[in-house]
Amino acid sequence: MTELWTTTPGGYLIVLAILLPLAGIILSFTLGGRSAERVALGSTPFGLALACAIALHVGRAGKPIVYVIGALEPPLGIALRADGISAIMLITTAVIVTAAALYARAKFATPDGIRESRSSLIFWIMLQSIWAALIIIFVSGDLFNLYVALELLTFAAVPLVCIDGRPETLVAALRYLLFALFGSICYLLGVALLYGAHGTLDIPLLAQRVQSTPVVWTAAALMTGGLLAKTALFPLHLWLPPAHANAPAAASAVLSSLVVKGSFFLTLRLWFYVLPGLSADQAAMVIGCLGSAAIIAGSVMALRQARLKLLIAYSTVAQIGYLFLVFPLATGAQSWSAMSWSACFMQILAHAFAKAAMFFSAGLLAEALGHDQIARLGGAARVLPLTFLTIALSGLSLMGLPPSGGFSAKWLMLQASIISGQWFWTLPILAGGLLAAGYVYRILAPALSDDRISLKSSPKRSQEVLALGLAMIAIALGFMPQTFSDILEIGRPIAAALP
Amino acid sequence: MSLLPYLDICLALLVVAVAFWTIAARDLFASVVGYVAYGLLLAFVWIRLYAPDVALTEAAVGGGVTGVLLITAGKRLGGLRNVGQGERPGFGLSLVAGVLAAAVAGALCAVILMLPDPPPSLAPEAVAAIHGAGAGLGNPITAVLMSYRSFDTMLEKMVLILAVVGVWSVGADNAWGGAPAPFRVSKPDAPMVFLAQMLAPVGVLIGIHIFWVGADEPGGAFQGGALLAAMWMVTMMAGVAQPPRVDARWLRVALVAGPAVFLVIGLAGGVVAGSFFAYPPALAKPIILFIEAFMVLSIAAALPMLVAGSPGERPDR
Amino acid sequence: MTPSVIAGLLGAALVGLGLYGLILHPHPLRKLLAFNLIGSGVFLVFGIVARRGAAAGLRFDPVPQAMIITGIVVAFAASAVAVALILRLSAVGRRVTLDPEVPTRPDGGDAK
Numbered sequence: 001m002t003e004l005w006t007t008t009p010g011g012y013l014i015v016l017a018i019l020l021p022l023a024g025i026i027l028s029f030t031l032g033g034r035s036a037e038r039v040a041l042g043s044t045p046f047g048l049a050l051a052c053a054i055a056l057h058v059g060r061a062g063k064p065i066v067y068v069i070g071a072l073e074p075p076l077g078i079a080l081r082a083d084g085i086s087a088i089m090l091i092t093t094a095v096i097v098t099a100a101a102l103y104a105r106a107k108f109a110t111p112d113g114i115r116e117s118r119s120s121l122i123f124w125i126m127l128q129s130i131w132a133a134l135i136i137i138f139v140s141g142d143l144f145n146l147y148v149a150l151e152l153l154t155f156a157a158v159p160l161v162c163i164d165g166r167p168e169t170l171v172a173a174l175r176y177l178l179f180a181l182f183g184s185i186c187y188l189l190g191v192a193l194l195y196g197a198h199g200t201l202d203i204p205l206l207a208q209r210v211q212s213t214p215v216v217w218t219a220a221a222l223m224t225g226g227l228l229a230k231t232a233l234f235p236l237h238l239w240l241p242p243a244h245a246n247a248p249a250a251a252s253a254v255l256s257s258l259v260v261k262g263s264f265f266l267t268l269r270l271w272f273y274v275l276p277g278l279s280a281d282q283a284a285m286v287i288g289c290l291g292s293a294a295i296i297a298g299s300v301m302a303l304r305q306a307r308l309k310l311l312i313a314y315s316t317v318a319q320i321g322y323l324f325l326v327f328p329l330a331t332g333a334q335s336w337s338a339m340s341w342s343a344c345f346m347q348i349l350a351h352a353f354a355k356a357a358m359f360f361s362a363g364l365l366a367e368a369l370g371h372d373q374i375a376r377l378g379g380a381a382r383v384l385p386l387t388f389l390t391i392a393l394s395g396l397s398l399m400g401l402p403p404s405g406g407f408s409a410k411w412l413m414l415q416a417s418i419i420s421g422q423w424f425w426t427l428p429i430l431a432g433g434l435l436a437a438g439y440v441y442r443i444l445a446p447a448l449s450d451d452r453i454s455l456k457s458s459p460k461r462s463q464e465v466l467a468l469g470l471a472m473i474a475i476a477l478g479f480m481p482q483t484f485s486d487i488l489e490i491g492r493p494i495a496a497a498l499p
Numbered sequence: 500m501s502l503l504p505y506l507d508i509c510l511a512l513l514v515v516a517v518a519f520w521t522i523a524a525r526d527l528f529a530s531v532v533g534y535v536a537y538g539l540l541l542a543f544v545w546i547r548l549y550a551p552d553v554a555l556t557e558a559a560v561g562g563g564v565t566g567v568l569l570i571t572a573g574k575r576l577g578g579l580r581n582v583g584q585g586e587r588p589g590f591g592l593s594l595v596a597g598v599l600a601a602a603v604a605g606a607l608c609a610v611i612l613m614l615p616d617p618p619p620s621l622a623p624e625a626v627a628a629i630h631g632a633g634a635g636l637g638n639p640i641t642a643v644l645m646s647y648r649s650f651d652t653m654l655e656k657m658v659l660i661l662a663v664v665g666v667w668s669v670g671a672d673n674a675w676g677g678a679p680a681p682f683r684v685s686k687p688d689a690p691m692v693f694l695a696q697m698l699a700p701v702g703v704l705i706g707i708h709i710f711w712v713g714a715d716e717p718g719g720a721f722q723g724g725a726l727l728a729a730m731w732m733v734t735m736m737a738g739v740a741q742p743p744r745v746d747a748r749w750l751r752v753a754l755v756a757g758p759a760v761f762l763v764i765g766l767a768g769g770v771v772a773g774s775f776f777a778y779p780p781a782l783a784k785p786i787i788l789f790i791e792a793f794m795v796l797s798i799a800a801a802l803p804m805l806v807a808g809s810p811g812e813r814p815d816r
Numbered sequence: 817m818t819p820s821v822i823a824g825l826l827g828a829a830l831v832g833l834g835l836y837g838l839i840l841h842p843h844p845l846r847k848l849l850a851f852n853l854i855g856s857g858v859f860l861v862f863g864i865v866a867r868r869g870a871a872a873g874l875r876f877d878p879v880p881q882a883m884i885i886t887g888i889v890v891a892f893a894a895s896a897v898a899v900a901l902i903l904r905l906s907a908v909g910r911r912v913t914l915d916p917e918v919p920t921r922p923d924g925g926d927a928k
Contacts, residue, residue, distance in 0.1 A: 007774070015769075015775045019762060019765070019766065022653075022657060022758075022762060023762060025660065025661075026660075026755045026758060026759050026762065029660060029664065029754070029755055030751050030752060032746060032751065067775070068774070069649070069650050069776045070768065070774055070776040070777040070778075071773065072628075072646065072647050075621055076621055076624050076625060076643075076647045076879070077647050077648070078650050078651070115676075115746070116675065116676060116746055117675060118668065118672050118675035121664075122668040125661075125664055126661075126664070129661055144883050145648075145651055145654070147887075148651050148654045148655055148658065148890065149654065151658055151890050151894070152654060152657060152658055152661065154894075155658055155661040155665055155894075155897065156661060158665060158897065158901075159664065159665045159669075159897075162668075162669065163668065165671070165908075167905065167908045170901055170904055171905065173901055174844055174901045174902065174905065177897065177898055177901065178844070178847060178848075178851070178898070181851060181894050181898075182838070182854075185854055185855055185858055185891075188858055188862075188887060189607075189831070189861060192858060192861045192865055192880070193610060193614075193861070195619075195862075195865055195879075196615075196618065196619075196864075196868070197614060198619055199618075199619025199621060199869070200619075200621075213613070214609070214610060215610050215613055215614060215615075218606065218610045503819075504819075507819045507822045508822060511822050511823070511825070511826040514826060514830075515826065515833070518830055518833050518834075521837075521850075521853065522834075522836060522837035522841075522850060522853070527843065527845060527846065530846060530849055531849070534849050534852065537853075537856075538856075541856055541860075544823055544860070545863065548820065548866070548867045548876070549867060549870070549875040550863055550866065550867070550881055550884070553859075553863065553881055553885060553888070556884075556885050556888050556889075557856075560888055560889070560892045561856065561888065564892065565852070565892060565895060568892075568895060569849075572845065572902065572903055573845075575903055576845075576902075576903065576906055588840050588842070592839070592840065593840060595839075596835075596839040596840050597836060599835065600832040600833065600835040600836035603831060603832055604828045604829055604831060605832075607827075607832075607861070608824075608825050608828040611821075611824040611827070611828060611861065611864065612821070612824075614865070614868065618865075618869050619869065620868075620869030620870070620871045620877045621869070621877055621878075621879045622870065622872045622874045622876070622877045622878065623872035625872075625874070625877070625878045625879065626872040626873060626874060639874060639878035640878045640885070642878070643878045643879055643881075644882045644885065644886075647879075648879070648882060651882075651886055652886065655886045655889055655890060658889075658893055659889065659893055661893075662893035665900070666897055666900040669900050669901055669903075669904040670904070721885060721889060802892075805892070806896065808899075808903060809900055809904065
């Protein structure tokens with residue numbers, strides 16, 4: 001097992017993947033003005049290439065690739081590890097960040113005649129910061145290093161929420177900040193207790209040492225609670241809808257499809273990689289129930305929204321709920337565990353692409369119509385056919401209709417619930433699909449009517465195509481081959497029963 | 500020696516009392532004053548825990564810079580005494596919050612008393628590493644911060660940059676590029692100016708000294724940088740200096756210097772020392788001091804900028 | 817009781833006090849102060865972990881102490897961003913509150 005603590009071939013790629021956006025932030029900030037945009041856009045192809053190269057290495061080797069920073073091994077030093085789930089998340093993040101960067105060029109280009117504008121500089125720096133923070137979250141092997149990455153993510157996400165400076169966005173940002181900080185400090189307290197009990201924060205070392213003691217349980221509860229607040233799991237979701245609905249479209253897309261997944265990813269790391277030996281059936285059950293409540297409550301709230309962006313944001317609350325069903329369904333070394341694991345990641349990916357496409361489309365609609373009131377969308381599909389095609393396709397995936405990534409995810413979840421004898425999870429899964437059909441119908445039905453509607457401006461074709469491309473990916477995920485599930489299993493510890 | 504435990508208990512009770520005051524005070528200003536005193540008292544607790552490096556950090560940041568931040572904020576909110584407290588929470592909510600808080604604190608106490616004995620520790624490894632192939636530094640904390648966990652330290656400096664950008668980002672669009680509001684609007688008064696002119700050079704020297712000895716003794720880049728930052732703030736509060744424009748190139752360069760140098764040397768380590776963020780053993784100490792010197796600069800620039808706020812909040816604009 | 821036990825209990829008490837304030841105070845600046853109390857309580861817990869780890873001639877375990885220093889810096893940065901948001905909120909004429917229902921006052925007045 002020493003291979004988890006020594007640098008492997010290809011390990012250096014992980015460091016480069018992290019340092020690229022960090023260097024981008026430094027350059028963008030120092031040069032300022034138009035250079036910030038150039039640096040951010042120029043670095044995206046390299047970031048995408050690095051993510052693919054890491055995934056290729058992981059897939060070829062069939063085991064995690066490791067880089068020990070400074071050749072100083074844990075527990076004193078820090079090791080970075082890219083395993084199957086990291087690889088998948090790195091690629092997803094790279095694709096969506098690249099799409100968001102291209103989409104945002106129209107809104108966040110520095111206006112002519114100005115050397116530097118506030119919103120442009122902030123957007124391009126924070127976009128790269130979110131990317132950097134997420135990469136570290138996906139590959140870091142040290143719980144304290146992960147704390148710093150979580151804070152980096154918070155500091156990057158909050159200014160995006162209030163980038164246009166309206167008072168309600170400031171309130172949303174402040175609420176988000178307080179929730180996120182509270183979540184981080186709970187996480188940090190858990191980290192302190194784990195160090196106090198076991199003298200290391202390296203994930204595989206801890207996994208070997210942890211025992212089912214009150215200290216470990218308290219630490220796990222604190223860290224989980226903090227991460228759930230950051231992931232906006234019901235009933236800690238209150239900050240999310242105003243924050244995600246008020247940000248500009250490109251930022252909303254990144255916040256909703258990627259940023260909340262960062263803290264969710266850490267929750268998975270905690271339970272399936274740090275504490276796989278803890279038998280936590282009751283805790284998993286509670287989290288599963290909260291997830292189910294989120295599916296129902298989020299969908300019902302989405303049905304009641306008057307503004308399109310708020311509807312999409314509440315839909316995020318609901319779709320996040322599905323992810324938490326992985327806890328009761330994938331614990332232990334049962335036969336259905338791998339199936340639930342794939343279902344969870346398929347849901348992460350399908351939601352990420354579909355939601356980014358939705359927010360892009362909502363942004364295009366708001367620009368073209370001058371509002372995003374659902375009641376006043378009458379006839380809009382005739383004048384904006386491409387945008388509504390995108391909404392329909394991504395809606396298909398959110399509902400879970402075949403063929404789509406959303407369907408694959410929910411189908412696997414249903415199967416796992418039944419095989420594992422936990423049939424009661426099928427109820428929220430199915431109800432969530434019906435409710436999602438309801439809120440997608442609410443958008444499409446008026447838009448497809450015969451009403452006449454006038455456009456304030458016609459949308460940019462390139463932005464429409466970007467949104468459509470992401471929606472197509474959400475659909476195409478439905479045809480993912482079996483290798484997807486094999487890659488996800490790379491480096492996943494099999495639960496070892498505690499003595 | 501037998502007196503010490505009682506002193507510890509008194510100190511702890513005093514800290515709790517001041518913390519309670521911070522929470523319970525009706526008036527926001529009283530609460531802020533309580534918090535500043537609390538930060539200074541905590542520094543003593545840290546000394547009792549044999550954590551002089553943390554004590555220095557806590558005194559500089561928890562007591563000093565945070566105090567200036569909050570009091571400046573209060574002034575700009577139009578006088579702390581006038582700030583509405585919002586409606587007082589009802590008895591029911593108070594009770595629920597109280598029970599919840601007591602339960603959490605109680606559970607935490609129990610867990611802390613249950614921490615394993617003998618405790619796990621990385622101190623032996625750290626000591627061995629300092630004498631071995633490690634950094635060659637006398638202060639193990641500096642060795643951990645700058646060598647073993649250099650990656651954390653670099654990220655933390657990136658967090659500082661993002662925080663500065665975040666603070667600037669809430670300014671008005673048309674104010675972008677301008678300077679944050681001055682710390683002092685009225686005419687500078689002679690004693691304050693005199694103090695700033697006397698204190699600042701001495702403080703700067705002490706700050707550089709703290710950074711320099713930090714390699715082997717308590718102190719280091721952060722503590723030294725924080726003192727330098729405090730001196731810059733004193734001169735700005737006296738009206739001797741004004742906050743710089745946020746688009747000033749020298750300011751941006753100063754802010755990124757620390758993490759940028761860290762990143763470049765970390766990358767170079769991959770070529771020269773065989774691993775990213777590794778230092779050639781013979782040169783480890785001078786390289787670390789070199790990086791730290793730039794970090795001192797970045798911290799000295801970042802902390803006052805975090806306190807100064809976003810551009811264009813001056814009332815006369 | 818050793819200093820580290822006293823400091824540990826102190827840390828727990830501070831977390832409790834902070835939590836109480838965070839829930840109860842409606843004003844964001846008061847919430848921020850309460851949050852900072854929680855933060856320092858957590859750092860104290862980290863601190864006793866470091867103190868308990870005294871070994872090999874050191875009176876503390878340097879690893880958690882280094883983490884505390886990093887944590888204090890990050891917590892300060894967070895306070896600064898929160899304060900900037902609160903100030904901006906009052907500057908655009910919004911009552912400083914976290915209640916999303918409160919409308920912006922048309923006269924652009926300062927926080928009440």
